[in-house]
Amino acid sequence: MNSKNTLDTYDVVVVGAGAAGVGVAIALQSAGIENFVVLERHHVGASFNAWPAETRFITPSFPTNSFGMLDLNSVAIGTSPGFMMEIEHPTGEEFARHLGIVARYFEVPVREQIDVTRVTREEGAYRLQTSIGDINTKHVIWAAGEFQYPQRLGFPGSELCRHTATIPRYEDLEGDDFIIIGGYESGVDAAYHLAYHDKRVRVFDSTCPWENTSSDPSIALSPFSLERMREDWFFELVELYPNTPITSVTVTGNRYTVTAWDGAVFYTDVPPLWAGGFEGSHMLVANLFELRDDGFPLLNANDESTLTPGLFLCGPSVRHDQHVFCFIYKFRQRFAVVAKAIASSLGLDAIGLETYRAWGMYLDDLSCCGEECVC
Numbered sequence: 324m325n326s327k328n329t330l331d332t333y334d335v336v337v338v339g340a341g342a343a344g345v346g347v348a349i350a351l352q353s354a355g356i357e358n359f360v361v362l363e364r365h366h367v368g369a370s371f372n373a374w375p376a377e378t379r380f381i382t383p384s385f386p387t388n389s390f391g392m393l394d395l396n397s398v399a400i401g402t403s404p405g406f407m408m409e410i411e412h413p414t415g416e417e418f419a420r421h422l423g424i425v426a427r428y429f430e431v432p433v434r435e436q437i438d439v440t441r442v443t444r445e446e447g448a449y450r451l452q453t454s455i456g457d458i459n460t461k462h463v464i465w466a467a468g469e470f471q472y473p474q475r476l477g478f479p480g481s482e483l484c485r486h487t488a489t490i491p492r493y494e495d496l497e498g499d500d501f502i503i504i505g506g507y508e509s510g511v512d513a514a515y516h517l518a519y520h521d522k523r524v525r526v527f528d529s530t531c532p533w534e535n536t537s538s539d540p541s542i543a544l545s546p547f548s549l550e551r552m553r554e555d556w557f558f559e560l561v562e563l564y565p566n567t568p569i570t571s572v573t574v575t576g577n578r579y580t581v582t583a584w585d586g587a588v589f590y591t592d593v594p595p596l597w598a599g600g601f602e603g604s605h606m607l608v609a610n611l612f613e614l615r616d617d618g619f620p621l622l623n624a625n626d627e628s629t630l631t632p633g634l635f636l637c638g639p640s641v642r643h644d645q646h647v648f649c650f651i652y653k654f655r656q657r658f659a660v661v662a663k664a665i666a667s668s669l670g671l672d673a674i675g676l677e678t679y680r681a682w683g684m685y686l687d688d689l690s691c692c693g694e695e696c697v698c
């Protein structure tokens with residue numbers, strides 16, 4: 324372990340050892356890049372370990388690799404959480420364990436317990452301020468994820484609510500009458516587990532995410548969640564309030580008042596749960612990117628900053644036009660694209676990445692995704 328203020332110099336530093344960081348690191352290896360490191364503030368898979376205990380993957384794992392198709396939740400060719408764990412919908416803890424094993428198997432050079440606090444660009448290279456001192460690198464892959472950066476702001480009083488990303492276990496929540504603000508995957512997940520424990524739940528959303536309006540699970544609820552909502556007990560305890568934006572939450576004593584846009588008022592004695600999504604870690608490096616109208620970083624065709632060459636984004640915050648890469652099976656398609664771009668800039672031919680193309684894990688033509696199902 325380096326002492327404080329030691330200056331290392333790498334060809335590439337990957338920030339974050341989650342699904343994106345571990346996956347893209349393995350792609351760097353395949354591209355023949357050796358002088359790189361993955362810096363991780365906690366441990367491999369830390370965000371998954373912090374999911375509420377009951378929360379499971381909505382994307383199913385199935386060991387299809389022998390047929391030339393990767394398990395939907397694999398981060399690397401030849402791996403399959405479904406095969407390894409014999410579990411179709413792993414919990415966060417189970418997936419974190421899988422990720423740790425993958426990182427060790429591929430000998431990914433992860434340095435844990437190193438927090439990256441700032442990235443600056445100086446004389447064509449990058450300097451990372453970290454909890455153990457500064458580190459220099461020619462390229463940075465920002466893969467610090469979203470989960471540890473929950474959305475805090477939403478409406479007056481949102482700070483009185485409890486973000487679903489801070490809940491260790493739904494079963495342990497005290498109270499019988501819950502209000503959930505936000506009805507997409509995390510909101511439905513919370514409602515399902517609370518109702519399972521016989522709690523009354525009201526779920527509010529500014530739109531109607533429970534209607535199946537798109538075949539893209541980044542926009543519409545997954546079949547896993549829709550199936551859960553068809554449990555015969557679900558609607559005995561859960562009430563849905565579509566098209567009902569919440570405009571404020573206040574508290575007097577132990578009583579929370581939740582007010583909707585039309586003036587309707589709802590009460591609960593339990594802090595409302597806020598399933599409002601994530602700000603995302605890219606806010607830490609927002610000054611190094613041009614931003615799109617939706618606030619996400621603007622990227623070139625290699626997922627590189629259009630402002631500061633050599634800085635790449637990997638993971639669920641990647642956006643191209645209307646395409647949202649917020650699932651593993653989506654953002655892993657970009658690992659080889661990023662690795663290839665970095666290898667090229669280092670003068671390597673990256674021939675090993677051709678395997679990624681063969682496995683359909685190399686999406687360099689962005690026009691081919693985003694098609695709607697027709698039936």
Ligand SMILES: Cc1cc2nc3c(=O)[nH]c(=O)nc-3n(C[C@H](O)[C@H](O)[C@H](O)COP(=O)(O)OP(=O)(O)OC[C@H]3O[C@@H](n4cnc5c(N)ncnc54)[C@H](O)[C@@H]3O)c2cc1C
Binds near residue numbers: 379
């Ligand atoms: C409840 C829930 C359910 C989900 N279900 C699915 C699903 O079924 N299928 C699916 O494909 N996706 C699912 N997702 C989305 C998926 O989990 C995320 O897209 C995925 O975790 C993103 O991986 P990541 O590596 O980008 O981020 P993370 O897993 O968050 O990894 C980022 C890593 O970076 C580290 N880090 C953060 N900041 C720093 C820093 N400043 N310095 C150093 N290290 C840092 C963190 O400790 C963490 O280990 C779900 C997400 C949630 C919240």
